Amino acid sequence: DAKTTQPPSMDCAEGRAANLPCNHSTISGNEYVYWYRQIHSQGPQYIIHGLKNNETNEMASLIITEDRKSSTLILPHATLRDTAVYYCIVRAFTGTASKLTFGTGTRLQVTL
Amino acid sequence: ETGVTQTPRHLVMGMTNKKSLKCEQHLGHNAMYWYKQSAKKPLELMFVYNFKEQTENNSVPSRFSPECPNSSHLFLHLHTLQPEDSALYLCASSHPTGTSGRTSYNEQFFGPGTRLTVL
Numbered sequence: 001d002a003k004t005t006q007p008p009s010m011d012c013a014e015g016r017a018a019n020l021p022c023n024h025s026t027i028s029g030n031e032y033v034y035w036y037r038q039i040h041s042q043g044p045q046y047i048i049h050g051l052k053n054n055e056t057n058e059m060a061s062l063i064i065t066e067d068r069k070s071s072t073l074i075l076p077h078a079t080l081r082d083t084a085v086y087y088c089i090v091r092a093f094t095g096t097a098s099k100l101t102f103g104t105g106t107r108l109q110v111t112l
Numbered sequence: 113e114t115g116v117t118q119t120p121r122h123l124v125m126g127m128t129n130k131k132s133l134k135c136e137q138h139l140g141h142n143a144m145y146w147y148k149q150s151a152k153k154p155l156e157l158m159f160v161y162n163f164k165e166q167t168e169n170n171s172v173p174s175r176f177s178p179e180c181p182n183s184s185h186l187f188l189h190l191h192t193l194q195p196e197d198s199a200l201y202l203c204a205s206s207h208p209t210g211t212s213g214r215t216s217y218n219e220q221f222f223g224p225g226t227r228l229t230v231l
Binding site: 041045100 | 114145154156160168193202220223224227
């Protein structure tokens with residue numbers, strides 16, 4: 001699986017957009033970009049994934065650059081409940097039960 | 113609520129004890145996973161089960177023994193653990209491939225975890 005690089009921490013004011021970057025310069029053509037988050041002492045929660053097109057769901061938007069070497073997760077209106085560690089994971093869809101390799105992620109602190 | 117439950121939520125055990133962690137999923141998934149999260153470390157995959165068969169053992173010591181009697185239940189049997197095994201143990205499940213819908217794309221649903229302390 002391709003390696004990802006994320007900033008260790010970020011701050012965001014409540015109500016503003018949180019933009020979390022991820023670099024994955026060695027991504028292969030068949031690898032997807034996944035985002036999960038983990039609120040303190042809970043299990044990780046799936047947020048969104050994409051291959052090459054931008055994606056949006058009720059939680060967030062995922063913007064993937066044209067060369068697919070980086071992506072940005074956007075939380076459009078961050079709330080205090082969005083304070084968590086956000087993980088960017090690159091993984092091929094292998095067709096079997098497959099593991100996710102979590103890095104250290106970005107710790108997002110949303111403040112008043 | 114993710115549809116994945118874990119019991120107990122907290123466990124304290126001595127190094128000579130034998131205990132088991134239980135995971136149950138109500139999502140109709142056929143793949144289940146055990147992860148370990150030590151303090152200030154990334155999640156580490158321990159085991160993967162696909163249709164009740166173990167497909168991955170990530171070099172886990174034999175004092176951890178998984179069991180998957182059916183696609184809905186996953187156990188982690190613990191014996192003669194060490195204090196450094198203290199961690200949050202997380203179970204997850206996912207759809208197998210070939211199913212329709214977005215959830216086939218490696219979307220794993222995690223339980224709340226069991227906080228294990230080994231004295």
